[in-house]
Amino acid sequence: MNLYWTLAWRYLSGRKLRTALTTLAITFGVLVIFGMNTFLPTFVKAYQTQVMAVAGQVDVTITHKTGEAFDPSVLEKVRAVEGVEVASGSLERIVNLPADYFDHDPQAFDRITALLLKGIDPTTARQMIAYNIIEGRFLEPEDQGAAVITRSLAREIGLKLGDTLALPTATGIAELKIVGILPERMMPGNEEVLVTLSDAQRLMNMPDKINILDANFGTLDEARRAEIQKRITETLGDSFKIGALETGSEIYTNLKNAQLIFVLMGFLALLMGGFIIFNTFRTIIAERRRDIGMLRALGANRRTIRWLIITEGLLQGVIGTAAGLVLGYLFGLLVLQLIVPVAKQFLNITVGAPEVSPLLLISSIVLGVGITVVAGLIPAYSASRITPLEALRPSLGKVNFKRVASLSFWAGVVLMALAAGILFSRQAALIGLGAVLFTVSLILMAPALINPIAVMFGSLLALIYARNGTAQLAEGNLSRQPGRATVTASTTMIALAVVVMMASILSSVALTFTRIMEKSLGSDYLLVPPTLAVWGSNTGASPQLAENLRQIEGVELVSTLRFAAAQIGDIAVGVLGIDPDAYLQMESLTFTTGDPLSAFQALKTERAMIINGVLATASGIQVGDEVELVTPGGKQTYRVVGLATDYLNAKTTTAYISQSNIALDFGRQEDVFFQINLKPGADRQKVESALMTLLKDYPQFKLLNGKAYVEENARMFDAIFIAMYAMAAFLAIPSLIAMVNTLAIGVLERTREIGMLRAVGANRRQVRAIILSEALILAAIGTAFGILAGLYMGIMAVKAFEAMGFPMEYIFPASGILAAAAVGLLFGALSAVVPARQATRLDVVEALRYE
Template sequence: MTTQSTTHTHGRGATTWQMTVMALRYLGGRKLRTTLTTLAIVFGVALIFSVNLVLPGMRELFNQSMTTVTGTDVSITNVAGGTFDPAPVMDVVDRNEDVQAAVGLLYRQFVLPDDKSDVLGDLSQIQIVGVDPALVDGVYHFVMSEGRFLEPGESGSVIISSSVTDLAPQLQVGSTFSLTTVGGLKTFTVVGMYTPESPLAVPQFIVSLSDAQAALDQPSMINTVEVLLKPGADHDAVTKELQQALGGSYTLDDRAATSALPSIDVGFAMMSLFAALALFLGAFLIFNTFRTVVLERRRDLGMLRAIGATRQQITQTILVEGLIQGILGTLIGMVLGYLLAAALLSGIQSLADYVTFVGDMKLSFNVTAFAVPLIVGPLVALVASYWPARAAGRMSPLEALRPVPAAGLRHAARWSLIAGGLCVAVAVALMLTGSKGATFGAVLFMGGMVIAAPGLVLPASRLFGPLVTLWFNREGDLAQGNVARQPGRAAITGSTLMIGVASIVMVAAMVSAFMDLGQDLTDGTFASDIMILPQSIAVYDNVLGADQSLAGDIQALPDVETVSTLRAAATTTDGAPLSLLGIDLSTFRDVETLMFEEGNADDAFAALSAGRGAIVTPLGASTLGLKYGDDFVIETAEGPQTYKVVALAQDLLTFKTTTALISQENMAADFHKSEDVLLMINLTPGADKDAALSEVESLLAGYPQFTAHLSKDYADTMMETTRSATVMFYIIAALILIPAGLGLLNTLTINVLERTREIGMIRAVGGSRSQVRRMVTGEALLLGIFGAAMGVLTGVAISYGFIAAFSFIGWDMPYTFPVAGIIAALIIGILLALSAGIMPARSAAKLDIIRALQYE
């Protein structure tokens, strides 16, 4: 029994090896086809590998950027991230017997103005840290490398980390410089330099707590309490005790456990999404290729079955071919991914050297970085080749050796047309139901078109055939016959091109809809005459504003009629991040018009004035699960507060963000925020706007964090910039066309190989090389028109579906029929088909007659 089992195992192993050798010989004998199919995996693997090499280093960079001045055991902050009165917190901390020392800090990280003086060198952002010189030494010991530490009661002095001089060598002990504050420029003197315990991503400027409170307009407030525990104290137990005593309004964290900024993960998640899309298209190309390969090798597979090959062995041969190509594509993709990661890291390093202060970043050669592409790449190829392999294995020898009758092909094409038509009908019905079903309907429509493609080949060849005949005469008739004779093969080629063409139409429609929405939002947001803007709008985390004196000075100008301001805060609701904008209810509607989705302006502003109401952006409502009229709890510096959704509306300042607009009175009461981050100005009728702008700019000399603009000019510039940025979408569409072009080249090459004897017969009866070339080119043109037509129809449908789906997240974008996009897509699709047909046409024309007639 053991001998029989061993013999059986050896026999199975030998058979597997034979199938592998056959697969290698087949792939090696068709190098062009193998190369084209393998490249389908390369692009996706390269993107995935590069992301996993770079992402860990980026996370570490932004974790370092959150490092503070201390290396203490526990950091206590308000759960809303704002400032708070230190007395109640310090009282709780001081009563704990395991606490050795504690100190309150006020720190703020912000971007420096672009036109800062040369004394700050290449510094682009800093972190101001306010400390009490009399108490901080008990918690953290500053190692002074030069000069001295701050003295109690001292004002106007600063100590800096010694590493600051790498970016600003002008800053030395004894140097004086002007620093931007919310009250204007303030002069500080460097009295010392310290050596930080670890590299800091953002340079720190240590000042007295009173100076920091004045510079940030937060009198008597702090935003962190740093706690040092006694030796031997149970860290977890003390943290739990402090958390229970402080309540849910405060959070206790180890400073070393600070997480990376989520925007980095979002950016790389988008890259991973593109990588997944590239792999999907690669899988589709491999699937189509192996479907065509199985059709081409029917006779060979039938011969193998006739001489004793089992179904399993036939299936195994095809799967081995797919796996080999997946492995090759993965290895090549990883090499390309390494080069891409190196280039990406170089760009990030340059940006980091300019924006932050860090050491050299390195690629992270971790297990995950290698494991993900090594698993995903071959697996995608294996899955894509499974169904063709299974179909090949299920063919009987007689079925494989016998030519497929034309009636059978027509019957199969008819049923595919019926099945695809039903899918398309259901998809259209789903898209008409609204945003919830639109996305699924769009995907189902594309799938229905792929299913229906074989049934559309014959009608399409009859419809578009005369166009090809006009150009190629008799060769066009032969091309039309070749296409109609193999509807399955033509459908595969057309479906490959369809995806690329559909992506162009979809991008054109979405860009048009996005620009229309952007124009409407811009018109409403920039309705004032002059706007005073910080370094960035919509995201105010690192923006330093101004106190109310700036708005008062501007209001006093003779040509100014109205000044309205915005104030910003960041908080959470039910654990989710939420941005807040505080608006001046008495003036806001004079300078800006919100785009309301639910509710109306009169009722909404009345509710804001009467209590804790909030106008929530549609995206914010969708993200947070809120509806018009709902109550929700916001974490504030004064504890949890209940707000009511009084309307759903947005403008350009809140577009694409989870934001709520509240009154400035509630902003001050709940978040201790009275700092203006953006100002909008209306002038008196007939005022000279350019002259008024000059007067405003003269007042901003003391507030270099702001710039003044004529609103209309700024809006026009923003729309032009947005229009330029949409080029990125077309680049993505162009990248999607790469697999489509490879698919066309691949299937057309296979078509020529399959008809080698037929081409030899044409040459034998007098056909010239030119005629053969024109015949193959005509076939490529007909397939290109067919695929482009399907792509246009699919692109129109899926663009409508996806645009409708955006309303689900609050982007109510109007649909505009993409005429220009359709024309461009048709031209690109046809040119791509003609380009893909050049190489197969030349190969067909160069075939030797004798060898072609002997080809099997």
């Protein structure tokens, strides 16, 4: 065995540049695998925290059965439960306020009659919920007498940042300095005043006590979550109540969908990292075919050749993997540092340090070392089976390759046909399989297509840039090694496919949901309850409020929603009662099946309902079906007359019926949501003043400007898209690395050839043009295939959204394609810089003596 180590070390140390480039490829491959998969889980958890915070959700909320406060030692018991990611304790108490406490005016209506004083641990609380500070700062652990309040509370009581809020407490009037302002409160209940836990314990005269304990888990797997919750119950006993995030809830579904997206990006990172390692090491071994033939001629048997390659692979794999792990962690840390400012500013996400799991560490090592060994062993095994005389003939083997290329081409055709079948089947469950089949089909077909594509791009380059035969020489270099060119171009293809796919999805989602949002919420004013889409937790208003709103001078139209909970079979359904005439004028629903006029007319004249896509997908119901709706008075048969959705209910199982039917079958006459349109030329300031006066008797509603609300949501979409495009861009970087390595190694292997070109009169500029042309042709091939793969995956993703019930409209990603083409060609040009410089600096005599 020592002989193999000695031979391997001598070979590697004797070819320092080649060894360095190969090890560098391994390092970069592991860097991509390890780095991407350290910051992605961290970003997923931060995203999970943000989404749950927006919905006012944590995984479990624990209280004592009596409702009384308890010892904080319970918190440590929960933190010790395996699977609990973070837990935080708080002390909450309702502070009832005397009449006219803030306005001191007996004649005025008191909108704020109670506050929720909440003491938190600032450090752990922000790990649970991403508090969005719009003014000032958040609480700090050492704060005393400091408070954070909402903008709506500040407006109601006439205070601003830096002012003092005086509250009656168990220890007397407490004066709290306002150090931070949160957005307007949208959750049901009283306005919150956040203070530190120690301050709350002092003000409530409850030292060393908490009464609420929140915890988040580190997984979204249903079985695992149930197991963690069971352990918490066993740990705490029957003295505590545990409320958990339901696995079937909307927020849980959103988190699962987001997790699938991030897992896909991590998988693509693994795939590209493997391509980098495989391509570079495979290229090295293939170019050493002559060396292997010489060793065989000197007496080395096949087993010796294989073990020599394995040993070399182990040496380079271990060194490159170790370096890749270190640089990968630093890469993940750098990416997170770049994301943090954007995440805090636009998405309200607090991102922690890169997360390194034992599984990721082990898999990165196995992939780094394993792919290196396998990538070298496969071609070495093939070369060792050839006789020494054949191995010493560098031109042999083309006929065999053509046969293999033909087989792979037709295999690719079959896979592409299967992928096309999956596309037309519109099966969301097969989207991943279809994407893999299509991508693999392009890789299999590429070797047979390299020559004609290289000729086409070579001719184009000859017209634009590479004249005097330089483009033809570059084209010939690629055509001689179609396998190597295919693997290198495949890395570019995968990277740019991600860019085009993301462009397809994001442009389609942006346009679709913006249109739905503008139709659903684009009225002049909205009266918004504490929670949107979770209608059952809201206190509505009697029909008199809507009538009073219609009487305001300048108001043209008022449309309202009423809510009731029902079931269709085992599926929970949110039933919304609408006024068909007003809703038709508002154009609040986006129809995918059925005619709006006839559908709304049916709602007025019979037991008819319009269902959204999520309900249609979950239940299998189609337009024209008759379904039994479970109501308080028994089952009632409704006919489905349309398939449509709106922005607020796009992700929940929802049915729309008339308000007369919701009153008849459910006894509901409370309006929980209002849309108000003004007459042309109405005085908005006067109308708004009248609305605010009217709403003094209905403090459960907030008045919002409809267009401003739509714009705010659109900005949120833009921020999310920027973050997703940034991640896609990071995935494109490995293609540059792969091309640099391939071209640099190609220059090394063609040292004598370059020397001969220089000897017969080629100048440095022509040599540089050959290398650059080769890089551009490689990049063009990868870019073309990447755009094709990305378009397919984008269409599949949009079809998957449609199958899940979202009324998606596919938008051709023209801007994404242009960006992918620009990035691909730019990377091709950049990848040629170092190899071209290396080739032009070769000494002619030394190059001719190189072996």
